[in-house]
Amino acid sequence: MSRWRFPDFSQLDVSVATWRARAVRYLAIYIALALLLVGARAMTQDVRPALRAAQEREAQLTTLRDELELRVQSLTGSARVRDWAFANGMRRFAGSPTTTGRFGSEKLPPPLKPRTTLEVKTEWK
Amino acid sequence: MEVKIQKRSRWMQAVALLLFMTLVWAYAQLEWGVPQGVKRSVVQSRGPILARDGTVLARSVGGERVYPQGTLAGQVLGMMGATEGLEGLEAAYNRSLEAGQPLRLTLDPATQSAAEAALARYVPEHEAQYGSVVVLETRTGRILAAASYPPFDPNKWRVYSPETRRNRPFLDVYEPGSTVKALVVAAALNEGLTTPNTVYDTPMRRYVGDRWGSTIGDSVQHPKRLTTREILRYSSNVGMTHIVEHFEPERMRGYLLAYGFGDYPELPTVASSTGRLQPLRNWNDLVRATNAFGQGMSSTTLQLAAAYNVLANDGRYVAPRLVEGEPAGERRDVLNPATARTVRIMLKEVVQEAIPTQAGLKGYDLAGKTGTSQVSLGAQGYSRSLYDSTFAGIVSYPSDTPRVTIAVMAHGAKRGYHGSQLAAPIYRDIASDLLSRWGAAPTPPPPEAQDAAKP
Structure with missing residues (x-):
């Protein structure tokens, strides 16, 4: 197993030609990636505003739904229904006048003839 | 050498x-704000308050607290300030509501609105100052309605006075008056001190107590001798002094305590009053006599309803409940079931014979007792012009199957302040509403009554 040794900087290639070539290469890579990024950003520039608009619309619709739910509940509340019913001349079942009487001597209708046969109806589809 | 350079180039x-x-990543942070997963903002909306059937009573919408039912149970709900509950359930259950937990109440919106509508009809008609109603589900002690008048809309709470915001059925303390007679008669029957048909000499006035005693009087004209059931029928204070004459003060006070008077109802978190029973050391003949007809003691409408629920519930006290899911309070046996049933029959007779139009509904099993009490002014004695009108009763359907217990109070009526004139019709209207919603068919009168009614 070889031990790590401190680099020997005297052996380092510090010639201008080598570093120039490296700088050109890295710069070219950097520019290419930067162009790629800017291009991607340019191509998707409408995504973010559309997303934001959709989120705002969703929030608006949620609020609207909640408000409508509450409005329906308040419009169909017991107190409102009661007020409406009384305003339209209705009265409580238990409080309405009740009378009792006996049926007179009218003849009862004849009893139905009991069925002795079983009828089966089949429908084909 | 060349290999080394290539390796370093790869590293670079x-x-x-x-x-x-x-x-x-830094650019994306600025432009998109996408990689902020850790910092995801969590919007914690306040939990809703729901009625028993899921009706929304309070809810947060668009950053605001909204009470869609308006004045329905307004005083019970209370209201919310900028960030937290200020009064009522909004304040009492602030912590759990803040955590987004819904609060489901035992209140039934239809019963609540029936109670509020009845108060709104009769309290102004009699020029009373305020009123309250409690409706309990007999078997469970669930509070189906806790209504106050004047109404309060939590959506606009700033325009209302603190008196209007007051949750009166739980907080207002007053002398319940003659409604207590039925409870004391039940206790005396339970102790074997009287029977429904025991006869007492009942002059219109009677001096009770020794040196520090006082003259007790009756306001309703009645025969000179009354049975126990007639004492309830005529609401005779003098008769009540006879019934409790041999009642040990400790025992009688014990019964009143067992009915729930003089103690907090077991409603966790919710603000309520205790009312007052005099300490035992103060009990003498006069205190015993006045307590027998509901003066010299005090209670809330909730306590009065819970006490009458003992009669409805075959002698068992069931602690009232307002929030679903909370542990049920104490249940204790106060009376024998047979005693409770006997008193229910006596109360039914009170409605049928004494106040059939004010508190009764033809063909239905309604039972109850009125009360009219002068308002105590403390050291100045009792007011001669200020009255509390009360009624406590039971609604049964089918016959003799109690389903709800109702207590009514109206304070300071200027016209028709008697319990039979003001509180009883409120009870009747609520009962009518409930029976109609149950689709309860009236019971036809017995054949002999039908024959007697024929010309």
Whole structure:
């Protein structure tokens, strides 16, 4: 197993030609990636505003739904229904006048003839 | 040498790429704000308050607290300030509501609105100052309605006075008056001190107590001798002094305590009053006699309803409940079931014979007792012009199957302040509403009554 040794900087290639070539290469890579990024950003520039608009619309619709739910509940509340019913001349079942009487001597209708046969109806589809 | 240079070049390329990626990440932070997963904002909306059937009573919409039912149970709900509950359930259950937990109440919106509508009809008609109603589900002690008048809309709470915001059925303390007679008669029957048909001499006035005693009088004209059931029928104070004459003060006070008077109802978190029973050391003949007809003691409408629920519930006290899911309070046996049933029959007779139009509904099993009490002014004695009108009763359907217990109070009526004139019709209207919603068919009168009614 070889031990790590401190680099020997005297052996380092510090010639201008080598570093120039490296700088050109890295710069070219950097520019290419930067162009790629800017291009991607340019191509998707409408995504973010559309997303934001959709989120705002969703929030608006949620609020609207909640408000409508509450409005329906308040419009169909017991107190409102009661007020409406009384305003339209209705009265409580238990409080309405009740009378009792006996049926007179009218003849009862004849009893139905009991069925002795079983009828089966089949429908084909 | 050349190999070494190539390796170092690769390293430098990797480092440059890493640096570039940090640049991309920083740009994305500014432009998109996407990689902020850790910082995701959590909007904690306040939990809703729901009625028993799921009706929304309070809810947060668009950052605001909304009470869609308006004045329905307004005083019970209370209201919310900028960030937290200020009064009522909003304040009492602030912590759990803040955590987003819904609060489901035992209140039934239809019963609550029936109670509020009845108060709104009769309290102004009699020029009374305020009123309250409690409706309990007999078997469970669930509070189906806790209504106050004048009404209060929590959506606009700033325009209302603190008196209007007051949850009166739980907080207002007053002398319940003659409604207590039925409870004391039940206790005396339970102790074997009287029977429904025991006869007492009942002059219109009677001096009770020794040196520090006082003259007790009756306001309703009645025969000179009354049975126990007639004492309830004529609401005779003098008769009540006879019934409790041999009642040990400790025992009688014990019964009143067992009915729930003089103690907090077991409603966790919710603000309520205790009312007052005099300490035992103060009990003498006069205190015993006045307590027998509901003066010299005090209670809330909730306590009065819970006490009458003992009669409805075959002698068992069931602690009232307002919030679903909370542990049920104490249940205790106060009376024998047979005693409770006997008193229910006596109360039914009170409605049928004494106040059939004010508190009764033809063909239905309604039972109850009125009360009219002068308002205590403390050291100045009792007011001669200020009265509390009360009624406590039971609604049964089918016959003799109690389903709800109702207590009514109206304070300071200027016209028709008697319990039979003001509180009883409120009870009748609520009972009518409930029976109609149950689709309860009236019971036809017995054949002999039908024959007697024929010309």
